[in-house]
Amino acid sequence: MSDTLTPDPTARADDRPALSPHVALKRVVMLVNPLSGSVGPRAADEAKAILADYDLDATVLTLDGANFEQSIDDAFAAKPDAILVLAGDGTARSVATKAKPDGPMIAPLPGGTMNMLPKALYGTADWKAALKLALEEGASQPVSGGEVQGEYFYCAAILGSPALWAPAREAIRTGKVKLAVQYARRALKRAFSGRLRFKLDGGEKRRTEALVLISPMISKAMEDPIGLEAAAMDPSDTSQAFRLAATALFSDWRHDPAVSTRPAKLIEVRARSKIPAVIDGEPILLKSDAVIRFIPKAFKALAPLPPAAEGSL
Template identity: 35%
Template sequence: MIRAIQVKNWKAYHADDIRNFPMTRPAAAIGQPIVWLVYNSASGSYVDGLADEIASRLSGADLNLARSFDCQSETLPDADMASAAGVETVIVHGGDGTLNAMVSDLIGWEGAVLPLPGGTANLLCHKLFEQCDWEAVLDSFLEGKLASRRLEVVRCGDHIALAETLAGPAALWADAREEIRQREAAGILAASKDAIIQSAEGPFVYVVDPPIGSDNGYPGIRFTPENGAFRIQGYLQENFLDFLRQGLAILSHDFRQGPHDDLGTSTRVVCRAHDDSRIELMFDGERASVASGAEFLFDTLHVNVLAGKAES
């Protein structure tokens, strides 16, 4: 899981802990554009030495890579820190969950985020770039081929989704995904068993405002932002084969494989659980829960994100 810690008092933090973030380039870099690198050493495609390789390419392009952060072990930067340091670009190498955590922390900052695909699914990067490959994306950045944009998101309370949100007990399959990422066999079996039971027994989730979809509710309702609204899909699980198919679809981050109802598009809906218990959520692969009666809203994120193709 992403271990992000908010740091709001930059001056106090800088005085006490600056020694923990050594400069990767010396004072000779003054005058060059300041860049920070955030990476997730536990992400699906990270290999030892990758952060150093990225740093080397940035150095060769006459950029000042002032700091690097591994989100598995270090305090992550927020908007106040980046502004105080004069950072122009924060480069983030990781999966959708890592990108979500970093972009959320940088809301209100005037610089730009460069996402480098580094997870297993990289749904957001597939939307943003023609080639979903970190080297190709970095080359495009260094060649000045990327443009800044504000992303469309799904918001629910304090949570945002850059690529997708899943509401309902089927979101528990994300726990099995986490165990797979950590390669813990016992955890995979336990999480998968729990996900199957919960997906089958509920509490199912309904869209109640406006009232759309099955009267029986769904074990999973998916929201994906696109073209000024979010698309709504209700995922069905009517027999054991459907449970397994849906679970595998979630594990592989490919919901299109799962049986579902297309429920149209909207900019606002309210969801309620069958027994008014809390609604399990998966935001860009990360887990959360909200009270029954939760409101899901379309929104535009107030962070500049670099992209290479028109949003679809």
């Protein structure tokens, strides 16, 4: 469903909230998935009310199963200055991937469960506050990321057996304790079934239990976009692995002695079988021979300067 909002000609210009002085915003399209994460059925109407306050040519498209992909295509076909995305992390990632560096600016608003990228860009999990920040203070910012087997990520990728714990972690976050226990048992059965062999930027071959690749915008350890932060997690035994899992969930895991990190632009990973992975919160299965590339300018975000970086790792 689509609604195009036209500015009220009777409204005084000085009564309207001022749009950002950093970019020219004349036409925007907002994609809303009411079934996603924390969005809710009233979000589209609430978005229309907010956008109507601004001197904008704004269109709100509601995403549903029947017109999901078509609505995204329609948003790009309108050639807006920016596409605002209020949906899950996976949808925001798909729209950003489609935009590429030469497409419209993308504002990935917090509508999912983890919201790592929105928190890093806007410093809030409140989508209404993030929307106003994007419109009133937003600038065009290049966002870097990574690519593996045609899949792009802008926050983090986890490769190896710890990726099997992702469903259990998400179940805990949503209060589904019984389901979390089932996922945890499944992860335990499959854990330590095979180690990864990897090389960073053509260097020496190393082995590890898991490899975490973090984008510069999300990483607490990197100030400049010089590569992905590659963190090798290498527990020596089961008890150490449990400690590392707890550390990764509840505190700064870089302080763990089983973790070593460094930036890299080209990461080559091999295993004896397919590699379980989590890409920006989405579980996937990679081939046994995977190459991850750093993408310095993956897409343009509409976000305040500098990024808030609340969702950093």
